[in-house]
Amino acid sequence: MNEHELRRAVAAVKNGRLSRRDFVQQMLAVGLTAPLAGMMLAQSGVAMAATQAFPYKPTKAGGGGPLKLLFWQAPTLLNPHFAIGIKDQEAARAFYEPLAGWDAEGNLVPVLATEIPSVANGTLAADGTSVVWKLKPGVRWHDGEPFTADDVIFNWQYATHPETSAVTIGDYKDIKAIDRIDDHTVRLVFAQPTPLWFTPFVGGRGTIIPKHLFGAYIGAKSREAPNNLKPVGTGAYLFVDFKPGDTVTARLNPDYHVPNRPHFDTLEIKGGGDAVSAARAVLQTGEFDYAWNLQVEDEILAKLESGGQGVVEIVPTGNLEFILLNATDPNIEVDGERASLKTRHPLFSDPAVREAVNLLIDRASIQKFIYGRGGIATPNCINNPERYRSPNMRFEFNVEKANQILETAGWKKGASGLREKDGKPLKLVFQTSTNGPRQKNQAIIKQAFQKAGIEVELKSIVASVFFSSDTANPDTAAHFYCDMEMYQMTMSSPEPQSFMSQYVSWEAASKANKWQGRNIARWQNEEYDDLYKALTRELDPVKRAALYIRLNDVVCAGRHVLPELNRPRISGIRKGLQTHSSGWDNDLWQLPNWYREA
Template sequence: MRVPWLFKLFSLLVVLSVVLVACAPAAPAPAEEGAAPAAEEAAPPAEEGPKRGGTITFALYQEPEILNPHICTQTACDEVNEFILEAPLGVDPDGNFFPILAKEVPTRENGGVSEDGLTITVRFKEGIKWSDGEPFTADDFKFTWEAIMHPESGAVSTTGWRDIESIETPDDYTAVIKFKQFYAPYLALLTAEILPRHATGDPANMPKWDFNWHPIGTGPFMMTEWVSGDHITLVRNPNYREAPEKPYLDGINIIITPSREVGKAMIKTGDIDILWDLVEADIPEFENMEGVVLSAPPDTGTERLLLNLADPTIDATDDPLNNPHWALGDLRVRQAIQYGIDKAKINDELLYGKATLGTSELNLGWAKCDIPVSEYNPEKARQLLEEAGWIDQDGDGIRECHGCPYAEEGRPLRLKIQTTSGNKLREQVEQLLVEMMRDIGIDLYIENVPSSVLFGSWASGAFRKHGHFDILMYTTSYGIDPQAHMEGYFASWNMPTEANGGRGFNYSRWVDEEADAAIKEAGTSPDLEVRKAAYQRLCERIAAGLPHIYLYDRLELNAYRTRLHGWIDNNWMDIGWNAEDWWVSE
């Protein structure tokens, strides 16, 4: 078991305390909003070709709860899985689909797409094996669909998959997908990781599969050890389709650090090679750091507040309109919260002005929405709260219910905000939000939890899934086609409930008929302009209904040591998307 890094933790924490004081960056000169150095400019050119051998250390400050990609909802889960599991297709840095397990991207020209768009034929590469040596076949793809669609599997999303009528496998290397109706982002379905039928189990028991903690994949690396709270060890997959030439690395050690700050200290001292998920406030410190490259491509992620519109005392209600949240169920309260947030202050004071102020779910790509930045107007916020029956009669600065529609008379307007623990920036943002809310008479209090708790599965009883919260704060992002993401988070039929086995991401439990109609149109039209217009209407409905309040758009910020070569920025996939090409120079 590899644990030496733990013995360095105490000394690193000491170093960190000095670094934070002595090396805190001065405010940078004014720069274009969101600007950051490109990785290609910062990285020194390699003087020699790829070398085989060596290991690297990758630091995550969040530990995955589970590694089944169709149950987990954590980004940390995706980052680990990228090294192990694969999909038929991937998306390159320019936004183009490319084949991974498939021989080619299905098109009409190559016979992969029927004239009516209802039949998709996927031809898989031959000779591929799972890491345990068993052959990969088209039946594994069919099984993945069966597992996702099983009503008791706990799969977090069935978007697109439920539109499939059947999958036929005429031979081991061909899957014929027949859709009930045209599904516009059909290629996006083929970017989902495939599950091995032989190494999993009954889909009805998917939340309990051993595979969830010991995944078998076709990727360049395989997992040999997972010590919870400490590390995950990956080694070269001897059955990888490009073996023995690739991957170049012998292995990847993924360590779980208690915070991002600890990881920052470790990459400075060379104890780790990759540091995941920096924030815009780190740019001045890292952009010229010796021996370290800052990777900073634009990202689709937006940090937001996710508001619960349903009664948090009811477990996973499917009727939020008749069981509203005692405060947030009133649109005027949600509007007041947004008017009371000074987004520019958050950006200027905590992010060095490097972020772009958040406006909508779709902030990048062909479907980008045009929504203006919300107005900061605390006086208007106070007026809305007064109109909603929230009045401070006892003079303590916090409003109480006096004629409000859903709470009992005299109840103070006290709301809980939660995010991932160990994230210094989020904790600082929360402190500013507490001050801003108090200024308009709302008592906002903080109760943060580990990532694995906040982003836990339905089966684990996670409070986000079951609706037991007031306000959450985190970042989520979408892929090259946003349909599954938008339907998952905002369609009324995607509220996690007992009846649907906890599927979907509509944790706000937002119901809006116009939004539902826009989602359906965006998912079924073959016309890209029609789809874009539908997403614009959807973003406008979100801006009006405020299930989410967008704070700032994120860059995809990671750092790596210059001894690591082969890194290519790709904001459409996870860090390890091309890990088979990584190598180290020492």
């Protein structure tokens, strides 16, 4: 679609000859994301959709009995600002809500807001320097206190306070000020023109906690707040009990701000076990209603589906299973900190080693023999939306080529077959979470490494520990006290700007930020940082797409981040359960609208 055709399409929407939805579909067909299509309309004076109706048949709140969710990676805390692992973010979403969320097509849907801002309704500056959010009146926190503009302002202050060490800081740091217009209206003023004005307070990372309960715990005391484990939100369910690493229980909120919701009387989020047992409990036995994040071999899922109690739901996403190569030395302690930014990794500081490791990952076989529908082999960090997918990257599995690269770089094999250089043997510790497919994935990689003269010690850590935000536990993914690690990173918006912030140098995880920084590999690259800064200022959709591709290529070429699989969202759903799933938001983003058909 050329510029003339684009303008004609926008004009058709303004004249009523083309619906906004059809316009967005046309833009998706030519590779433009739904949010940016909406932004183009807004900049042309066309209002964005204010509401979205989801199918919902119940005519009253309650009556649905218990809703039982199985999260085999058990949540360990319930404060969304500290949720490193997705399982913690999901559990927090059962109680806390954002101003808006993302539907399956990448459209914004109001939650605690009355409408989506736009130029047409006077709430969005055309240059992205400010946005006004109108808050839904009559919303109350679970303890009866009113939800107001003060809560929105507080969450910005809380997340950006350096001593709070919130994982959400990157979503709020570009806000220069928030003006309180009245009890139910706020204006966000950005430090510079901001293309992604819809990042703060939106989606899974944008849920809002109450000022009156967390105000005394902003900054250094943030981890001491009792409500980190006892959420008081605005959501459809009231907190009952939480056993970290085990179970969250809740009951229907009779004062929920949406009529006739929720359908279920009680909610249970059960943690523990493994992904296979979780799949069995929904697909085969029907003991649970929903099984989250089914990292199970596709062959097993197909067999369990034949049990007839549930079905596998596959939702496209931008989620990435990847391997990180530590840029720092995990075995040397500097000022009381291992993997310090003041050190360099003794092996991966050699680009030849990183290049060889990349060639020794058999992505195609890992997809074929382990993940099937649940993982698509990829060389890219950004895989969806397609407009942002780089055509420049390729993956290759080549043991012979890896051996040649190492040999040329001076890594020689000894009598045992192990390579070494300057007295340093090629020995690595490779960790991930305890999970069947991931252990098989590790085994395939180890076998290839051995053929290249690299010795690998495999380490698996129970998921509730590996994805924990425990600052004292050295086995968390964020501490990264080993040479290599593997996990999945979720892309929580159809715009991957926040997703790509996990590679900027100022997000490096460290003791100083309580290991809350998103750059866990500690990889630092000045070119990448400059490109990312340019992205945050760029408003033109075409130029943004080009910047995304360049960012992808720089980080992938650095070989400290090795993309492996694009992971669609795989869930188990008991037959009759309606969930309105989206690949761009939490699994539980529409929990108030879940219901069971008879």
